[in-house]
Structures are given as structure tokens and as C-alpha cells.
Amino acid sequence: MSAAGTHSDGPAPLPFDPYASREKTRLTTVYSTPWTYDPAQVDGAAERPGANLNLGRLAKHYSRSDQQLPRVLRRESLDCASLAFRRWSDGEPASAQLWHFLLPSGQVIVALTLDVSGTLTETIPLLEDLHYASVECAGLPLEQIAADRIGCVPNGDGQVPGFLPERHQLVFSSVDSPEHVPGEDTVQRVIYRTDLPYRAQHSSICYPMELNRRPTTVGALGPYVSLICGHQDYIENCVLLSAVQAVGSAARLREIREVAYAYVHRFRHRSAGGQSSAHDRRTALEDITDGLSQLELELSYSVEVGSDIGTLVPALRVESFHQELFGAMGLTERAATIGQMLQRLGNATAAELTSVESMERRAADRRRVRTVVSVTFVTTITGTLSLLFGFFGVNARQVDQHRSMFDNSYTPIYALITAILLCAVAIFGAMRLQERWEERRDRGRTRTWEGTHRLLAREVGAVILDPANAPAARRIPGSRPARTDRRTPPMPR
Template sequence: MTVSAAGTHSDGPVPLPFDPYVSREKTRLTTVYSTPWTYDPAQVDGAAERPGDVLNLGRLAKHYSRSSQQLPQILKREAFDCSRLAFQRWSAGEPAAAQLWHFLLPSGQVVVALTLDVSATLIETIPLLEDLYYASMECAGLPLEQIAAERIGCAPNGDRPVPGFLPERHQLVFSSVDTPERVPDEDTVQRVIYRTDLPYRAQHSSICYPMELNRRPTTVGALGPYVSLVCGHQDYIENCVLLSAVQAVGSAARLREIREVAYAYVHRFRHRSAGQGSAHERRTALEDITDGLSQLELELSYSVEVGSDIGTLVPALRVESFHQELFGAMGLTERAATIGQMLQRLGNATAAELTSVESMERRAADRRRVRTVVSVTFVTTITGTLSLLFGFFGINARQVDQQRSMFDGHYTPIYALITAILLCAVAIFGAMRLQERWEERRDRGRTRTWEGTHRLLAREVGTVILDPADAPGARRIPGSRPPGGTDRRTRSAAR
């Protein structure tokens, strides 16, 4: 007994207890684009629709509705007039249907998807796939990126153009299969996924075949980093695949943004001593980096790493198999782990630098305490000296002549002694202040910069630091002419 693609037994008309397989005559192409547009999820929560209210998700609709806050939602959908569509490479007729989708991810990101139904074989759709991947398409003379931006409310800001799609995108190719003989062979699969009509060597391919999508004789599931081919499955499985692709593209875009911000923090950390003369300024800069890193780690966890797991929310083998394989084919799992380690190590370096700053602040506090003690001691010394002076003139002794003025030269020795005491006190205070400033300059000189990293490697492991002036390219080879066609002796003479 066998089962046909329509979901019935081959030896009888009794239907099987599950949704029928797709039997459309057209080939459906869906391209998912990441965008720089972001919403506050709290402000558009009421405007976004749950995917089960718009898409046919079959028996899985209740699971998607229950976890709608953790899965993509639908903001807008619009059908295009196919007669007004124009492509750069595709010239085999106009599509039978075209629809533009705007999805909202839990992180607030907006992801755009364009779906076209065309009357063409899988091989014939390759030029159209190329046009769709690079958004080389216009509707009524307007580029696709501009149309998508206008529908979402993104308008030009002065002379600045409207920001277009981001590099992250993925394409889905859906096709129906009636019999096992019509299942696309391996060569057709690779030509569609690589968007090129060229032969290949099977041992050098990155195409993944999820087991659950290839279990039936009339079902095919093949995934690549940029294109996936799904044939012979039910309509609700295709919609689940679309939602998984939207989640993956959004996660890839957010992962790249996290990496860019992390590199900006690395640059600020490496050049943290530039223009920062005090420990307070350094502490403020390091605290800003630490606060940003905590937000990046949280975003990495909830927008990328958690998004790779859908089996907890939707208990469906085929959906989970495709979702996990797609994240793996796009390299999101490994990249998320790498960027997570980078954030953790940058956080450790920042914490170590904060400890160094705290040590500097403690030493500065100790110096201030010593300076205060010295100042009080200095004042005490002066008042004590004056008390000694006036006490000397107030004693009843023969050395004190009441007939002489206190400024008489007869009292020069006592004045010299008092002056010497005061000068010693001033000298001690000045010497301690100079020592404090020297220690402060020494602490600032210990600040590790990017150049200091090279010096550390040169000191510890023998790394050689080259001088660009001594590079071999700076020396003229006999019989050759320097760059620019002017001889060095000519330039020297000109100077």
C-alpha cells in the first residue's frame, strides 16, 4: 500500500487523517529580507496579527498562537499587480501572483518577505531567484526597497535616502510533487540552491537534508545558507517554514549588529587612554562599556540563541528539523557562540581595567590623606613656631632686652632658627607634592593601549615590532624607478 501526494491510499479513495499535500501548478518563490527598521513591540502589539489568524498553520495554529509573543507576527500584507512588475534578469513572463509581507519579530525588528507564484520549472526560476535575492525588481517604476519602506512608514530624512534592506536574506522555493518520479534529483536541487545552472561535485557541497523533511517518497527538503527547497509538503508546513526563515533572517541581522557594536566597544576600550587624564573619566568610559555589554549579552540570548529553539514552542518534528537545520546551515549557532565568547572576554578585560582604576583611586585617596595630614602638620608647625617666637619675647630673661625692638639685629639667631624650621617644612611639603605628581604620571603611563599590547608581546614572547620607515618597499632597487616615476635623487634635489 502506498500513499499519493493528495493524501489518499493508492488502492482506494479513503482519505488519510491529515491535511492533503500541496498540489499547486505554480512554483512559489519567497524571499525574506532583513531591514534596519525597528518598532517598539509595546507600541505595535495591538496592530500586529498572530500568524495563525492569517496563515494556514493547520493543527499547529494553537501552538503558534500560544507563543505569539516569542514568534514572528504579521504587521502588513499586500498583493501586487503582476502586470506592473519588472525584473532585471527574468523575462519569461509575468508572475501569476505576488504578495508583500511585513513581519514583526519579538525584538521589534521588521522583516520583509516577497512571495511570487510563477509558471516555470525549478531550473527556469534561477534567473528570477537571482533578481529576487538582490531585490532587482520594480513595481510601477518604484524599487522594491522603496515600496517596502513606504508601506511601513519609513520616509526620507532630508537629503538622506531611505535605508534599504540589510545583507541578511534567505529564499524559499516551494513546489508540489505528485509522484516519486517527479521528485527533483540532486543535480536540480543544487542548481536551485546555488542559483546557477552549472554542474558540481557532490563531495564539495554545503547543502543539508533534514531527515524529517525527506522521510516520504514524495517529499523533499534541501537547505543551503541562502536558498532552501521544499517540495511535496502540506500547506501548513510551508507556512511554518516561512515563519522559521523569518526568525532566522532576523536573528542573523541582529547577530551582525551585535558584532558591530561589540567591535565599537573594543575600539573604545583599546583607545580608552586618549583624552582621559583622570581616573574618573576612565571609570566613566569603562562603566559605559560594561553597561552596553550587559545589554548586548541579553540581546544575544533572547534574539539569537533562544530563536534557534522552536521545538519547545511547536511540537512538530518537521518544523523543528527544518528550523534547527536552517540555523545550522546559516551558521548562526557557531557565530552566536563566537560572539558570546568575545563579549565575555571583553567584559572580563573591562572588569580587570575597572579593578586597576579602583586601585589608582585608592592610591589617590591615600595620597590625599597624606597630603591633608602634611597640611595640618604644616599649619601646626607654623603656629607652633610663632608661639615659640612670641613665647621667647614674653619670657622674663636677660636675653630679652625690653629696651630693644623685636626687629633688632640682636635677635638674628632666633629669627634664623625659626626661618630654617619654616623652610624645612615647605621643602618637605613641596617634595611630597612632587612625588605625588610623579606617581600620578607613572600610573597614567601604565594604561594599556593597543600599542601597549604589541609592546607586551615583544617583551614576553619576542615579537618583532617593525618600523615602516625600514620596510623593504622604501628602498630603491637598482635599475628601478620609485612610485610616481620620480627618482629619489631628483626629489632630494628639488627639496
């Protein structure tokens, strides 16, 4: 059987698509961007991938699951004569295509496809230029052109935000016969974008089994570059969509981590100065909890779910490449790590909310006590007045109707009533002072990050040092100065 997909002894075609046959080497670089669409408006903004890419017999699967897979936002051909590169100077590309993809999360991913002449190793300088986006078209940087095509406006600094760090490159090449299959040394030179030898035992290149099953097919993956040789055109397009999904997931994962660290910073400084009230702390913790729920949902549907394509597209080669690519880029392990970080931050927030609820319950108890004291105080005053007026209303010889109620003879009864009132006021004031002291004590508890060190010092005897009191280095009497020469001293004779 030859690489074209026909029997060696006859012209009868096999019942599957022929292998890609092109004279040029195709380079596709996928860039992540900070540009996003509202997920609620994604449906009408992009087309199904099958409308712009040849997906062969897998087109129906991609169309059925287009809500979960990348879609084509726009496609444009660039003028090859107007392209300029920093390192590569071997002529000009035969064709250039600028792609804008749209992920279900609303992320916009840009891809630049170039068809160039030359061997695989001769494209290494061009791969380097494409990786760092050192490309200009008609004197304009590639980032500016890609932003202008979708109407991206400058931000508050007056600059248009460019590409993000996450990117991946795909190198597609045809193979006519097993003799033309690139060797292991050529593969590593392309994937590492350097024309230098290497040691095979120290390499992170992955070789998916399904992509290397045929004698004339090669699939080699690295964290930043993948080499695909001798496969059908629709497999190459599926590989492109998988790379778009992986780059978008990597960018979203980094953004989730940055936001999570921002929440950690807010959590550590939630009561800086000890003056935050329970209400303010509860509000801050509720904001963090709400943000964590959204981050966990985004982590699940934009990163973790994106690593599984076998459920949507039943193709061994596509699934093999997709899983190996996510593994080579480290997305699976990083997603698990960030998921644990979000979970632990959520647990810490829940524990802090429990502490705030305890403070609020104590405050509610104090309010109830204060209410009871107030009611008791009013009752005391009312009872005292009732006692006073009841005294003057009794029919006794101590009450003389010919004397005024302000007569000095009634001083003892007034003194008794005044003492009762003063005792009530003193009791109320003392309880109010105790309540304020307890509130200041609760607010004064150190709940910032340095509280962890004090906790360790209290529980396990750790010592907290003060850098200002660090003594200067001094020489111990009788000791030798430190040796700066690490050579072995001479043996004694």
C-alpha cells in the same frame, strides 16, 4: 497512498491536512531590514501569525507563544502586471504578496511571495532577481515600496535605508507522485541559483530527515535557498516563519558583531595620547561594560533562543527544518564565536577597571598624605607662633620689656623660626612634586593596543621593527639572481 493524503484503494481521507496541490511554483524571498520598532510598542503593532497564515493544528502553539515568535505586521497584494524584473522575462507572476513581519526584538522583516509558472530550473533567473531585490513595481524599487508601506522616512543623507545583506529564499512546489520528485541535480541547481552541473561531494546542501521521510516529500536547505516539495500548506507557512526568524537572527548577529568591534576600538584607544585621567578612563570603561551587558542580552534572546523552536512548537518537521536552517546559515557557530568575543572583551574591561581602581586608591592615599601634611604644616605654623609668642611672654632676662620685638638682638630666634617654616614648606613642596610626578607616570603608561607588542618584546624577546629603517634589497656577492622561471632545470649531460 497518494500524495493527496488518501488511500490508494479508496476515497476515505486520512486524519490530517492534505498535501499542498498547486499548479504554480511559489517563490518567497525573506529580506532583513534596518527598520525597527520600540520593543515596548511591539504588542499592539502586529497580529498573531494564525490570523494571516494557515497554521493548521499548530496554530494554537504559535498563538500561545506569539511573544517569542514572528508576527504579521501587514500583508498586501501587488499588481502582477506592474512588476518588472532584470533577468526573468517568462511572462508575469500569477500572484504577488508583500509581507511585513515583526520580530519580538522590534526588527521588521520583509517577504515577497510570487506564484509563477514553469519548472523549478526555469525559475532560477527569477530567484537571482529576487535575491538581489532587482524587482520594480510600477517603476518603483521593491525596497522603496516596502519602506513606504510602514512609513519609513529618509535618514540624514536624504535616502531611505534599504534591505540588509541577510536574506533567504524559499521555493515551494507540489509533488503528485514519487516520479515527479525533483532529482538531486535539480535540487542543487535551484539552491545554488545556477543551471550548471556540480560534484556531489562538494556541496553544503542539508536534507532534514523529517522533511524527506515520505516518498513524495522533499526538503533541501542551503545557506541562501531552501527547496520544500510535497508538504502540507501549514508546514510551508511554518517554514516561512522559521525563515523569518533565521534572517532576523542573522541580521541581529551581524549588528552585535559590528557594535562589539566598535567597543573594541574604543577600548584600544581609551587612553590615546596618555593624557586621559582615571575618571575619564573609568567613565569610558563603564560605558563599554554597560553596552556589553546589553549586547549579551540581545545575543541570548534574539539569536541563541531563536534557534530553538521545539520548546514552543512540538512538531518534528518544523523543528527539523528550523534547526537545520540555523545550522546551514552558520548562526549557531557564529553566535558562539561572538559570545566568546563579548566575554573576553568583558574580561579585559574588568581587568582595566581593576587597574583604574588601583590608580584611584593610590591617588586617594596621596590625598590622605597631602591632608596629613597640610594639617601638620598648620600645626607647625601654629606651634612656631606659639613658640614665638611664648618666648616673649616668659619672665627671663633675655626678654627686655623696654625693647621692641623687632629689635636686632632677637635675630637668632627669628632665624630659627624662619628655618623651621622653610623646612616645612620644602617638605610639603617636595611631596607635592613627587605626587605630580607619580600622576604623570601613571598617565604616561602606554595602555593602547601597541602596548601588547612591547609586552611581547619585553617578556619573550620579540623584535619591533621600524618600516622606515628597512634596508633596501641588495645582492649578496657570489649569489645568483633570483629565478623567475619555475620550470625544472635541465639535467646535466
